[in-house]
Amino acid sequence: MLQADPDIRQRLQVARLPILPQILLQLIQHCQSDEIVVPALAELIAKDPGMTSKILGLAHSSAYHRAGRKAGLEQSLTALGTDTIKSLVVSESVFQVFNDASYANSVDLRLFWQHSLETALLARGIAEKMRYPHQEEAYLAGLLHDIGRLALVTASPQEYTRSFLDQDDELLCAFEQSTLHVSHPQVGSWLIENWDLDSFMADSVLYHHESMARLESAHPLVRIVRLAHRLSCHNTDDLDINEAGGLYGITSADLGKISNQARSQVKTFAEFLGIDLAAAPQASAVTANIPGETVQEEVRQQLSNEVRNLMLASEAGRSFSRLQGEAGLLESVTRSARMLFNFEDVIVLLMNGAGKALIGIPVGEHKQRLTEFTIALGSGGLIAEVALQRRLAFAGSDGNPLGIAEEQLLRVLGCESLVCVPLISGQRCLGVMVGGVAPWQAAVLQRRERFLKSFGEQAAIALESALGERGEASRRVASVAEEYRESSRRVAHEVNNPLSIIKNYLSILGGKLDKHEPVVSELSILNEELDRVGHIIKGLADLKPTLRDAGAEVNRVVRDIVRLFRDTEFVPASVKIVAETQDLPTEIEGSADKLKQILVNLVKNAIEALPTGGEIHIANNGHVNRDGQLYIEVSVRDSGPGIPSEILENLFSPVQSTKGTGHQGLGLSIVHNLVKKVQGLITCRSSSRGTAFEILLPIRKRNYRVVPGEN
DSSP, rough: OSOHHHHHHHHHTTEEEOOHHHHHHHHHHHHHHOOHHHHHHHHHTTTHHHHHHHHHHHSSSSGGGOOOOOOOOOHEEEEEEEHHHHHHHHOOOOHHHTTOOOOOGGGGOOHHHHHHHHHHHHHHHOOOOOSSSOOHEEEEHTTTTTHHHHHHHHHHHHHHGGGGTSSSSSHHHHHHHHSSSHHHHHHHHHHTTTTOOSSSSHHHHTTSSSSSEEETTHHHHHOOOHHHHHHHHSOOOOOOHHEEEEHOOOOOHHHHHHHHHHHHHHHHHHHHHHHHHSSSSOOOHHHHHHHHHHSOOOHHHHHHHOOOOOHHHHHHHHHHHHHHHHHHHHHHHHHHHHHHHHHHHHEEEEEOOSSSSSEEOOOOOTTTGGGGGGGGGGGGGGHHHHHHHOOOOOEEEESSOOOOOHHHHHHHHHHSEEEEEEEEETTTTEEEEEEOOHHHHHHHHGGHHHHHHHHHHHHHHHHHHHTTTHHHHHHOOOOOHHHHHHHHHHHHHHHHHHHHHHHHHHHHHHHHHTTOOOOOOHHHHHHHHEEEEEHHHHHHHHHHHOOOOOEEEHHHHHHHHHHHHHTTTTSTEEEEEEEESSSOOOOSSSSSSHHEEEEEEHHHHHHHTOOOOOOEEEEEEEEEEEEEEEEEEEEEEOOOOOOHHHHHTTSSSSOOOOSOOOSSOOOHHHHHHHHHHOEEEEEEEEETTEEEEEEEEEEEOOOOOOOOOOO
């Protein structure tokens, strides 16, 4: 239990740690993307102690308990889910902007951020040099080693604000003890202990001011963080630092290299985020006496604008959802757009039933001619590209060539510039909203692009609901041919998997028959794969709604996959496939055939990623709670070289294959669609040490028969 004044302890329990506004701005941008890329989000969050603490604390709370309590940021984000992450980012941004008494509005966080991030990078470099196996844990421990200081300036701003920028040393700890009867290492350790991690991270925070000699026999993580903190505060020629490095087997030259690299990385990160470290205050007296000059007003204003825009877009969405009927909704959308963005006038173009053209919609008595206005998506031009690329665009009569359609709309709107906003709901573009403005207004609105995009999304969601079933039949008729063509491509791709396995087993079967050996097992597998060919052709070619699948037992499917690949020529001798299953049966929604299709595609990709050999692990990781729903997590991991970042960004989209003839680039796209069909989720983590696909599949919901008269 934390030994501190009861009042301080109570305030610490409800403290909301500050987050650097530059980090919040970047997080808002990430969370407004169509799909959150977890590795990129984790990389950004890992640069801020306050946000990292919130994520780890929430992910390891009882609401999100899962097997394993290791400190991992990416795993924590995956456990929380995208909806929770978005809510957390928005709530923290709103709190930081509108809480006038907030510590974040009176304390400059830049030097604290610099020291924390530098210590984290130093800790990772030292851990690598010491061959400590948990380098991410060392990084996080270094990042959070001063988290107690954030908590204290939050809980006791009047007593602590003046000392927040003081150097982190034994004198500061003594001042904290005399003033607050508790030190920041004790507070930080207590906060982390509440997460119940299977780690010595809390100890590394608690002891980061202890003497090097006393920590000689301590756990490596404790020694790593202590040395990293010391190295961040002093030069590498410090006697204590060199002695400590010698105890850990690290030379002075190595420490200098690690230190220079860490400082260079911090400088790079600061430039990327727009953090001016040179202008950061160097004394706490400045913070206490002139609080208005210690904050980064321009950045705070940007954050304030972003939060205001989010709230306005949200309010617009609530207003739209209350309206009944398409005409009333479109009238409300155009009226709101004129008020929020100062548009002179607004035109709405909606996608036709076949999804091949934009059709003008008359809103207002003078716009009836728009019913005959059409822009074919294949005809090129700015507005067609806005719908196809789902990106905002600005255009004007400023000498740059425009298409005929754009010139016509300029005349209809009676203005000099156009602002074209796609109306996007999920992955579907419903149309384009075109606003007319003066040239100077267009320049102003370019700085509000995210707000324009959010407004367009809110309008599209409401519009999709209002349209309802209207036009659904015509859209299906127009798209049925394309569905059959796409179905044929999927059949060709998926049938190739069992046919390859059948071909390999026929080869094995021939050899065994020549030697008069038993072939019962091989015949059984051939029979299963032939059945699977039939199911794939029937299931993928059938465009009618299918009945609910009977469910699948995950352990059995995992073992079947390993058995399927184990004895074939498809798997090189240098590749080892290992199954990890649970002791008890685990049933999921979706058929065993669908799960087998998913795993076969992933295992084939993993084999191709291991041309010189390696290991593939197919695992049933048990239950995972995500956003209040229970899933089974199945993973496929390989020890290959990893996936390049440019491919990782669009991993589940159909692409032109680079594997040569016979490969269509559909494998992971099909996997993604199959997972979605069973209401599951799939994520990918990849680094130079390998790639892991993690699939969350809803657990099987049992059907119970209700007996009349029973409670």
